[in-house]
Amino acid sequence: MQPKFQEILNKLANIEKGRVEIGKTFREINNSFNIGPNEEIYDKKIINKVEVKKPSKNVVGIDGGIVKTSLHGIDMMLVRAVGVNFIYSDGNLVKTNYHPSSVPEPSSDVIINALSEIELEYCYNFVRQIKEIETAIESVKKFNPDIVLLDGSVIPHYITKPEKDFVKEYYKRLVDLYKELFEISNNTVLAGVIEDSRGNKFCDILIRRVSGFLQDSINKKWLSILEKTRDTNLLHYILEKGERTCVFNYSTNPANHPIIKEFSKNSDKFMSFYLKTVDFDRPVRVDFIANDDPTKIADDVSSFLISTSGHSGYGVPAVLIEADKIAKLSHDDLENFYYDIINRLGNFSSLFKLRRNNRPF
Numbered sequence: 125m126q127p128k129f130q131e132i133l134n135k136l137a138n139i140e141k142g143r144v145e146i147g148k149t150f151r152e153i154n155n156s157f158n159i160g161p162n163e164e165i166y167d168k169k170i171i172n173k174v175e176v177k178k179p180s181k182n183v184v185g186i187d188g189g190i191v192k193t194s195l196h197g198i199d200m201m202l203v204r205a206v207g208v209n210f211i212y213s214d215g216n217l218v219k220t221n222y223h224p225s226s227v228p229e230p231s232s233d234v235i236i237n238a239l240s241e242i243e244l245e246y247c248y249n250f251v252r253q254i255k256e257i258e259t260a261i262e263s264v265k266k267f268n269p270d271i272v273l274l275d276g277s278v279i280p281h282y283i284t285k286p287e288k289d290f291v292k293e294y295y296k297r298l299v300d301l302y303k304e305l306f307e308i309s310n311n312t313v314l315a316g317v318i319e320d321s322r323g324n325k326f327c328d329i330l331i332r333r334v335s336g337f338l339q340d341s342i343n344k345k346w347l348s349i350l351e352k353t354r355d356t357n358l359l360h361y362i363l364e365k366g367e368r369t370c371v372f373n374y375s376t377n378p379a380n381h382p383i384i385k386e387f388s389k390n391s392d393k394f395m396s397f398y399l400k401t402v403d404f405d406r407p408v409r410v411d412f413i414a415n416d417d418p419t420k421i422a423d424d425v426s427s428f429l430i431s432t433s434g435h436s437g438y439g440v441p442a443v444l445i446e447a448d449k450i451a452k453l454s455h456d457d458l459e460n461f462y463y464d465i466i467n468r469l470g471n472f473s474s475l476f477k478l479r480r481n482n483r484p485f
Contacts (some may be wrong), residue, residue, distance in 0.1 A: 142349040147361025157337050166418045167370035174366050178215030184219040184263045185443030187275040188256040190449040191247050191458040204230040205255040207263030208447040220275050223263045237290050247288055250294035257301040274316040277411045279383050293324050299386050306390050313414035315425050326355040359407045363400035368426050371397045371418045401430050401439035
């Protein structure tokens with residue numbers, strides 16, 4: 125075995141061992157330390173047990189899919205989104221509806237503007253989220269749900285405000301749609317489930333709020349590990365099934381947050397927490413808009429997510445699994461679109477495939 129490889133193994137093992145020890149310590153102090161409530165946190169305890177009830181809810185799950193490719197002179201894409209409506213009564217799924225249908229046709233589009241790779245990725249991301257939020261708005265109006273669950277955050281994600289006018293139009297359209305969704309969701313709980321969060325906000329909170337309390341038992345090595353750790357990586361060792369973290373502000377400074385400041389009416393209502401829904405999967409992050417008591421909403425959403433996440437190794441609720449299954453697109457769909465264009469127009473220069481995707485060897 126190469127010395128460098130052994131060094132990597134030792135480093136990973138030591139860091140993970142430290143996370144296990146930190147997680148155990150935070151569970152031990154949970155009943156003796158109040159992390160809140162304060163201006164940032166809305167619960168007393170780091171770990172909060174969720175009372176799980178059989179759901180009697182009208183719920184909508186939203187997801188979208190996109191496939192895209194770059195050609196010699198244009199960029200092309202297919203995109204679709206679906207709203208899945210599950211109606212539960214006393215824990216049983218009694219009715220299922222879909223919007224626009226159970227087999228929605230994908231929308232096709234091409235970009236003929238000369239964009240950089242970064243600008244193009246922004247466009248793709250905007251187009252997918254625009255389709256999802258349009259579908260969410262239509263689904264809220266159609267089904268009048270108690271809860272809307274987005275696949276991803278409740279604010280536009282993985283974006284920054286672009287400079288080029290062409291891309292900026294997509295950004296403006298997306299922000300306007302989110303504002304409309306927030307406006308019509310006053311009587312609906314609007315939440316987003318992030319299954320693979322890479323955030324470290326919760327670890328940052330623990331460093332700032334708890335390290336002083338643990339000054340006799342915590343050491344600089346632990347602080348160093350926390351600074352390098354994503355939230356879900358640590359919470360895997362803190363939370364057990366049926367537990368959530370305290371609710372905390374999505375941003376400590378919403379007025380200066382590059383995206384949240386676009387939504388001044390709701391900027392102080394964006395909240396987050398982590399939840400362990402099943403035994404053998406990592407916690408999910410849940411973002412939501414607090415139009416009511418944040419802890420009450422967190423408990424209500426948590427109860428629903430736990431009771432409808434049926435696979436012990438995959439902690440996502442059934443309504444989002446169904447939405448993902450329907451919205452997903454394949455590259456075969458895109459190939460069919462591509463050859464349909466060629467059959468109608470001929471294989472002119474703009475439609476040539478890139479050399480790196482069309483090598484004869």
